[in-house]
Amino acid sequence: MxxxxxxxxxxxxxxxxxxxxxxxxxxxxxxxxxxxxxxxxxxxxxxxxxxxxxxxxxxxxxxxxxxxxxxxxxxxxxxxxxxxxxxxxxxxxxxxxxxxxxxxxxxxxxxxxxxxxxxxxxxxxxxxxxxxxxxxxxxxxxxxxxxxxxxxxxxxxxxxxxxxxxxxxxxxxxxxxxxxxxxxxxxxxxxxxxxxxxxxxxxxxxxxxxxxxxxxxxxxxxxxxxPLLATRDGRKMGKSAQGAVWLNEERLSAFDFWQFWRNCDDADVERFLALFTELPLDEVRRLGALGGAEINLAKTVLANEATRLAHGERAQREAEAAAAEVFADRDGAGQLPEIALTRKELEEGVSLVELLVAAGLQPSRSAVRRLAEGGGLRLGEQPVMDPDIRLTLTDAGRRVSLGKKRHLRITLTD
Known part of the structure; x- marks a missing residue:
């Protein structure tokens, strides 16, 4: 700066x-x-x-x-x-x-x-x-x-x-x-x-x-x-379907904070880079002008810079590495099975237990609860104790694990 x-x-x-x-x-x-x-x-x-x-x-x-x-x-x-x-x-x-x-x-x-x-x-x-x-x-x-x-x-x-x-x-x-x-x-x-x-x-x-x-x-x-900021979809800045996007890690993990920025709308990237990073404006404009799949590179830069300021460089690197692991192929066996959810669905919040039952991955809600109570249900690296949680935009790209050998990924689709 x-x-x-x-x-x-x-x-x-x-x-x-x-x-x-x-x-x-x-x-x-x-x-x-x-x-x-x-x-x-x-x-x-x-x-x-x-x-x-x-x-x-x-x-x-x-x-x-x-x-x-x-x-x-x-x-x-x-x-x-x-x-x-x-x-x-x-x-x-x-x-x-x-x-x-x-x-x-x-x-x-x-x-x-x-x-x-x-x-x-x-x-x-x-x-x-x-x-x-x-x-x-x-x-x-x-x-x-x-x-x-x-x-x-x-x-x-x-x-x-x-x-x-x-x-x-x-x-x-x-x-x-x-x-x-x-x-x-x-x-x-x-x-x-x-x-x-x-x-x-x-x-x-x-x-x-x-x-x-x-x-x-x-x-x-x-x-x-x-200016009072709102995201592309009209939501007040700092809010998600699940609540506020907190700065303190006791309220929101560095990984989820990173994901919030990584999953922002394409149209918000340049504006957010100018406000929430210290990158020179020429670089902000260059990144904001990227199109197609390349805009994801700009979103990663935004997520890294914003997380580094909020949580420190170590937490930023760990969050980026965790995200890379989620998106990477596992054991060379190809991509994980995916459940694709729309941006609108994730903005409104999707019940994890209902999603697993509707997708045929568990026979009933009670089966999902038993799995969670036994420590077998995980979202990313975190155990899910309450399967009634609602997935939001910050969960796009995250891995859901049912036991040790069954995994799938939540993906975002338009």
């Missing part, structure tokens, strides 16, 4: 990171003038980040390598409320203990993607509970609330759409955007932070922070949002 600060914003735009900026020319001048401290916020709603957060982490890598200080804000306080942006219902209420565990899990991803800690050039992890927990309600209304019009807040899409669909919005959730605005101003005061990053759904919250600083006579603040 080129660590120069020269025309950093243009580089980020060329790679697809930028959706909107509050003041594009002003931000470009700020980058050129010297270090710009930026922050990215995360609510601690789960004990791991997922692929949907990866765009932001990669953007922070670019900023850090270019010499800009970065702050990683975990919402220890705001997680108790939950961001209502473009949601139809309130988030589940978490206990303080759950939030603390989630914060520890989230921090693991920070350390893999960024240089975190004390000292020059390292990312700092901060918790907004440090200033929000001690903030009195009347003080908040006086310092923040008086600067915002309810009429204007109701025009923001995140709030307006929820009310238009006649879904309830609590006063607690309604105040979330003001808390995020206050976070931005407080980070500016404490750390000299002048740039907030976020997904496109955070635009209103970011604007409110920029506006709050202006109305309080504070420094010029900037906002930059990233």
């Amino acid at each position: 080129d660590s120069t600060t020269q025309d950093l914003l243009a580089t980020l735009e060329a790679r697809g990171f930028v959706h909107q900026t509050t003041d594009r020319d002003g931000l470009a001048r700020a980058f050129a003038a010297g270090p710009v401290t930026g922050y990215l916020g995360f609510d601690a709603t789960a004990d791991s980040l997922h692929v949907g957060h990866l765009q932001g982490l990669m953007l922070m890598r670019w900023l850090q390598r270019a010499g800009h200080p970065i702050l990683l804000l975990i919402g220890g306080a705001t997680t108790r409320i939950g961001d209502p942006s473009f949601r139809d219902s309130s988030r589940p209420v978490l206990t303080d203990g759950q939030i603390a565990l989630n914060m520890a899990g989230i921090a693991k991803a920070f350390h893999r993607y960024l240089e975190v800690g004390d000292g020059h050039g390292r990312a700092q992890v901060v918790d907004n509970a440090e200033w929000l927990d001690g903030l009195g309600y009347l003080d908040f209304l006086g310092a923040v609330g008086r600067h915002f019009s309810i009429n204007r807040l109701l025009t923001f899409d995140a709030i307006k759409n929820r009310l238009d669909r006649e879904h309830s919005l609590s006063f607690e959730e309604f105040g979330y955007t003001l808390l995020q605005a206050y976070d931005f101003v407080e980070l500016s005061r404490r750390y000299g932070c002048t740039l907030q990053l976020g997904g496109a759904d955070q635009w209103a919250n970011i604007i409110n922070g920029v506006e709050l600083s202006r109305r309080q006579g504070g420094p010029q603040l900037y906002g930059l949002t990233m």
Whole structure:
């Protein structure tokens, strides 16, 4: 990755990171003038980040390598409320203990993607509970609330759409955007932070922070949002039919993470290479232009690069080797028998037990369960304890073993 600060914003735009900026020319001048401290916020709603957060982490890598200080804000306080942006219902209420565990899990991803800690050039992890927990309600209304019009807040899409669909919005959730605005101003005061990053759904919250600083006579603040990513089939980035594609290996193995990228749609390859790897753009375009069977080479590069960043080089090599073993001929006797499933079937999820019975490989569901209970049913190298699991796109290419001598492969067909 080129660590120069020269025309950093243009580089980020060329790679697809930028959706909107509050003041594009002003931000470009700020980058050129010297270090710009930026922050990215995360609510601690789960004990791991997922692929949907990866765009932001990669953007922070670019900023850090270019010499800009970065702050990683975990919402220890705001997680108790939950961001209502473009949601139809309130988030589940978490206990303080759950939030603390989630914060520890989230921090693991920070350390893999960024240089975190004390000292020059390292990312700092901060918790907004440090200033929000001690903030009195009347003080908040006086310092923040008086600067915002309810009429204007109701025009923001995140709030307006929820009310238009006649879904309830609590006063607690309604105040979330003001808390995020206050976070931005407080980070500016404490750390000299002048740039907030976020997904496109955070635009209103970011604007409110920029506006709050202006109305309080504070420094010029900037906002930059990233596009909300969806896969070719319209699924929100980071989600699969079976759930989130987690970054922590405790939630998803490095092999399954590798398979997620290897099985992406052809049309997504170039875009994902630009966002989720550090390859030069010329190489990204060359790989993205490959056609036919050669596009699989580009997908392998994508899977290797993304897995190396998330899990390390050793895990990447092991995942690639395991995948190669699945696809290789065994004992020179030709390819394994195959069960071909369509992309649509795997996106919706296919019951393993029903598949084995329908294919005539087991006489009944109870026979499959007995095989699993005896340790004879395996998916790849992992024993299957629950045969009711559903196969998804990440399982395309994997070997299913029934006992020691009977094997077949799940293949993807259009």
